[in-house]
Amino acid sequence: MSNPPKKPTQSALFKRLDTLLIQSRDLWQVKAFDCMVLPWATRFPRLAESVWSIADEDIDDVDRVQSDLIAALLPSLTEDLAEAGLEWELSLLDISAPLCDKPDELLLSGKALSHFSAGIKGRKFEQISAFAAQLTPSDNEVLEWCAGKGHLGRLIAKAHNRSVVSLEWQESLCEAGKTFAEQWHLPQTFICADAFAANQSQLKVNQQAVALHACGDLHIELLRLAASAGTRNIAFSPCCYHLIRAKEYEALSVDARNSKLSLSRHDLQLPLQQSTIAGSKQQELRHKEIAWRLGFDSLQREVRGCEHYLPIPSIKQSQLSGDFNGFCLWAAQSKAVRLSENTDFAYFEQLGLKRQRLTRRIDLVAHLFRAVLEHWLLLDRICFLEEQGYRVSLRKFCSERVTPRNSLIQAEK
Secondary structure, X not given: OOOOOOOOOHHHHHHHHHHHHHHOHHHHOOXXXXXXXXXXXXXXXXXXXXXXXXXXXXXXXXXXXHHHHHHHHHHHHHHHHHHHOXXXXXXXXXXXXXXXXXXXXXXXXXXXXXXXXXXXXXXXXXXXXXXXXXXXXXOOEEEEOOOOOOHHHHHHHHHOOOOEEEEEOOHHHHHHHHHHHHHOOOOEEEEEOOOOOHHHOOOOOOEEEEEEEEEHHHHHHHHHHHHHHOXXXXXXXXXXXXXXXXXXXXXXXXXXXXXXXXXXXXXXXXXXXXXXXXXXXHHHHHHHHHHHHHHHHHHHHXXXXXXXXXXXXXOOHHHHHOOHHHHHHHXXXXXXXXXXXXXXXXXXXXXXXXXXXXXXXXXXXXXXXXHHHHHHHHHHHXXXXXXXXOEEEEEEOOOOOOOOOOEEXXXXX
């Protein structure tokens, strides 16, 4: 009897994803706001035709579910590749970690549930509960990394009867968490310290380090410090990969360091560009804001005689209730751009709407590769941990209904 085929290693899968991302970077490594035409239309004419055939009002629906997006654009992309004699492993476009056995599980009920979930906005408590339900059982102390008010830590302390140390740098949040823990007589202590200071990390060998939605460098620092300390268990859910101190992504694993792929902070935002829970009103306001930003950008290009996108500050939602003229005056003042008294604001507002139609389609094609890039980033973390001697698993700890940032990496020595 022949031996069953070996299961592909994480390193082998990483290299396949890496190859696809390098092959396709003209399609996803794009700054849509800089573009006046589809930048890849000549090379991928059928894809260009396909993306323009999608009605404006249908783009959000197509974009919301990865399988729908792939179904809409894959045939034309496949035709373009065949015409050019190219072979890409497009089956990787819908790559995804398996969902855990009991997603969205709530660990508490009744009075305890109402008390513990009070004051936690939106779906946050569902995320916390689903994450805590998937933790590997252990008698080790729990270290809650970047704890905030310690919502996750106190649920673990209550539901799992575990001793928890919550590390948070903001003293006011530590005090709020400490007050709640004392009221409920929980085995949870707070330490006000800087997560980026190695001598303040509190990481030890006999611990289980946990972090839910730790952004960018915060969860990367956890991995490095925990691996250095030999911490036995690590469980974390990454978020906001682009929130890093360096201008470009600094790879963790040997495979990623050997990759020819360079990732800017802008590139690292691609996995986050999926809205599965935003309401129609939120989407409408977002589209309006983008059209106005692009309209002002067209205006400033003419006024300043340049062909480069000019970023402007974040705006309050209330600013979108005014008109485009007022928005431009505010943006011009914030960037010291002098506008003429006879500026044709209506003309530039229409230009903004036209450019928005273009950028939405550039982004839509880029989104074909968001799952591939996120899995590449996840595997970089997994391969790094395996290099440090950990056994590592990757699953989704909850459904996308609760949060699209639902990847859970658990590592154990």
